[in-house]
Amino acid sequence: MSTETPSTKEILLQATASELGTKALETVKLSEVAEKAPEATSTLPDIPPCITQESTPQNLENDPAAIMVGFQFDVPRWKPGSVIKWTAWRMGYDSQEDADFAAVQLSIAAEAWNEAKVGVTFEYVSLAKEANFVICHGGPKSTVLASAYFPNQKDLNFVYVYSYAFNPGWKENLWKVLTHELGHVLGLRHEFAMDAGKMFEGSAVQVGERNPYSVMNYRREPPELQPSDVTATTDFYKLPVGTQISGTAIVDYVPR
Numbered sequence: 001m002s003t004e005t006p007s008t009k010e011i012l013l014q015a016t017a018s019e020l021g022t023k024a025l026e027t028v029k030l031s032e033v034a035e036k037a038p039e040a041t042s043t044l045p046d047i048p049p050c051i052t053q054e055s056t057p058q059n060l061e062n063d064p065a066a067i068m069v070g071f072q073f074d075v076p077r078w079k080p081g082s083v084i085k086w087t088a089w090r091m092g093y094d095s096q097e098d099a100d101f102a103a104v105q106l107s108i109a110a111e112a113w114n115e116a117k118v119g120v121t122f123e124y125v126s127l128a129k130e131a132n133f134v135i136c137h138g139g140p141k142s143t144v145l146a147s148a149y150f151p152n153q154k155d156l157n158f159v160y161v162y163s164y165a166f167n168p169g170w171k172e173n174l175w176k177v178l179t180h181e182l183g184h185v186l187g188l189r190h191e192f193a194m195d196a197g198k199m200f201e202g203s204a205v206q207v208g209e210r211n212p213y214s215v216m217n218y219r220r221e222p223p224e225l226q227p228s229d230v231t232a233t234t235d236f237y238k239l240p241v242g243t244q245i246s247g248t249a250i251v252d253y254v255p256r
Contacts, residue, residue: 028103109178119237133157148181155256
């Protein structure tokens with residue numbers, strides 16, 4: 001008889017299925033949805049804000065279980081060679097079309113990073129219990145488009161797409177916005193994280209050369225993965241674990 005203790009992920013998913021029904025955990029099957037990037041616009045309605053605070057997925061509102069890098073004490077990244085598995089929940093969106101659209105746009109963004117070969121790859125899976133993160137709807141949050149997470153030891157994380165991202169001018173650029181968010185998942189901070197002024201975030205260290213066109217910057221044009229982003233991220237993942245960057249050590253996490 002197995003004596004293994006259920007993981008946090010298993011407890012959450014089991015409790016959700018019990019309280020809200022298994023429909024709340026249904027995922028988008030990419031094989032059933034045509035993958036196509038919409039015609040992107042060259043300019044944006046405004047500068048895209050991105051946050052990293054906690055939110056609750058819309059389908060779990062009654063949740064029964066309720067190229068700057070680094071932070072103050074360490075520089076988190078995934079163990080080089082890791083595969084970050086993800087899936088997409090169907091429920092919680094305003095329409096099924098939006099759910100399918102968000103999943104496809106995440107897939108396109110993931111492929112952009114995979115083609116860059118930075119040292120870590122993304123892989124779609126059909127079940128949340130197999131995933132390190134789920135993309136889901138975070139509901140309305142003013143003009144915020146999306147948010148993600150940084151490498152960590154949690155066994156289930158979330159990438160949120162908020163209602164504003166489906167507005168004209170943003171929807172057709174969603175895969176590019178999600179390319180930015182996946183940069184966070186890889187451990188990248190905002191390009192302006194240490195700039196003095198109202199955008200200052202702090203507790204970040206620099207890898208490689210600054211580039212105002214970085215996918216991790218805010219501009220009036222859609223974020224685009226730059227050669228400098230690829231080079232700096234690849235170099236970052238080639239550094240030995242424990243390497244000190246401006247006095248802060250790299251810490252590796254293994255996706256669960």
